[in-house]
Amino acid sequence: MRVDVLTLFPEVFEPALQSSIPGIAARKGIVSYHLHNIRDYSLEKHHKVDDRPYGGGPGMVLRCEPAFRAYEAVRAMDERPGRLLLLTPQGRRFEQAVAREFASSPRLILLCGHYEGFDERIRVGLPAEEVSIGDYVLSGGEIAAMVIIDAVVRLLPGVLGHEESAQKDSFSEALLEHPQYTRPPEFRGMAVPEVLLSGNHGRIEDWRKAQAALRTQDRRVDLLTCLDEKQENG
Numbered sequence: 690m691r692v693d694v695l696t697l698f699p700e701v702f703e704p705a706l707q708s709s710i711p712g713i714a715a716r717k718g719i720v721s722y723h724l725h726n727i728r729d730y731s732l733e734k735h736h737k738v739d740d741r742p743y744g745g746g747p748g749m750v751l752r753c754e755p756a757f758r759a760y761e762a763v764r765a766m767d768e769r770p771g772r773l774l775l776l777t778p779q780g781r782r783f784e785q786a787v788a789r790e791f792a793s794s795p796r797l798i799l800l801c802g803h804y805e806g807f808d809e810r811i812r813v814g815l816p817a818e819e820v821s822i823g824d825y826v827l828s829g830g831e832i833a834a835m836v837i838i839d840a841v842v843r844l845l846p847g848v849l850g851h852e853e854s855a856q857k858d859s860f861s862e863a864l865l866e867h868p869q870y871t872r873p874p875e876f877r878g879m880a881v882p883e884v885l886l887s888g889n890h891g892r893i894e895d896w897r898k899a900q901a902a903l904r905t906q907d908r909r910v911d912l913l914t915c916l917d918e919k920q921e922n923g
Contacts (some may be wrong), residue, residue: 690720690794690845691767692838695759696801697738698831699724705835714848722838723766727751730758739804748805756800756811763798771796773817774837776830777807780819783837787820791837792844799837801830863912867900 694702705711706722714720728736732754739749760773772794781787791797800817812819822833843849870881884896905912 690792690842691723691769691771691796692720692842693723693725693763693766693771693796693798694801694834694838695725695727695756695763695799696829696831696834697727697803698801698829699726701831702835706838709839710843710848711839714842714845717847719845719847720842723763725759725763727755727759730762731755732758742805746805750805751802751807751811753808753810753814756807757814760798760800760815767796769796771798773798773800773815774834775800775802775807775812775815775817775819776821776833776837777802777819778821778824778826780821783820783822783833783840785840788837788840789844791841797838797841799830799834801834803829803831863905864901865905865909865912867897867904 696702702722702724706715711720711722715722728738731738731752738752738755740752742748742750764770764773772791774791774797776799800811800815811817820833820837822836827833868882870885874881874886882896884892887893902913
């Protein structure tokens with residue numbers, strides 16, 4: 690997979706993309722990251738990319754011209770067209786199912802906004818899918834882009850050491866993950882459940898499924914409601 694990021698702050702991505710799972714994926718050659726500074730595509734003096742909103746109001750708005758020029762130049766860097774993702778709180782909610790969908794694409798292009806928002810013509814004129822990581826406002830799209838990259842890259846074949854790891858994570862099956870334990874078997878009066886030490890894989894699997902259901906019921910009952918609706922709709 691090729692991942693292109695169009696941003697005003699490419700330097701913030703380097704530590705995240707070189708570390709942990711994203712870094713492992715890159716070193717394995719499973720994914721390549723390409724960072725592009727939108728300011729490089731500005732025709733304005735001092736590479737200005739924002740301006741005051743028409744009609745008045747607070748903040749600054751990202752201008753059309755550098756955004757269009759950046760996307761068109763980056764799009765031409767590879768024969769794969771890729772999916773253009775516009776990071777905005779007004780977009781489609783990013784969830785695990787969406788991460789799996791994006792992971793099937795050979796190329797992603799992420800356009801990070803900043804300031805007060807995008808000129809509306811960027812939304813209308815570019816073939817972008819608007820995506821939101823949650824109902825809150827960030828200073829810019831960079832953090833949201835890193836969240837999406839991390840969630841997607843770990844689903845690519847060969848990235849994780851154990852292929853079942855991604856399948857058993859929270860939200861992968863509409864349930865939160867079951868409790869996890871490791872050594873020592875007892876710590877400050879807190880013992881590992883006996884079933885996990887039994888060596889009986891059937892009992893262990895049953896326990897884990899039951900614990901996942903209980904935890905989801907206790908903490909995220911909305912996930913169970915969504916699961917029921919999906920099953921009813923077949």
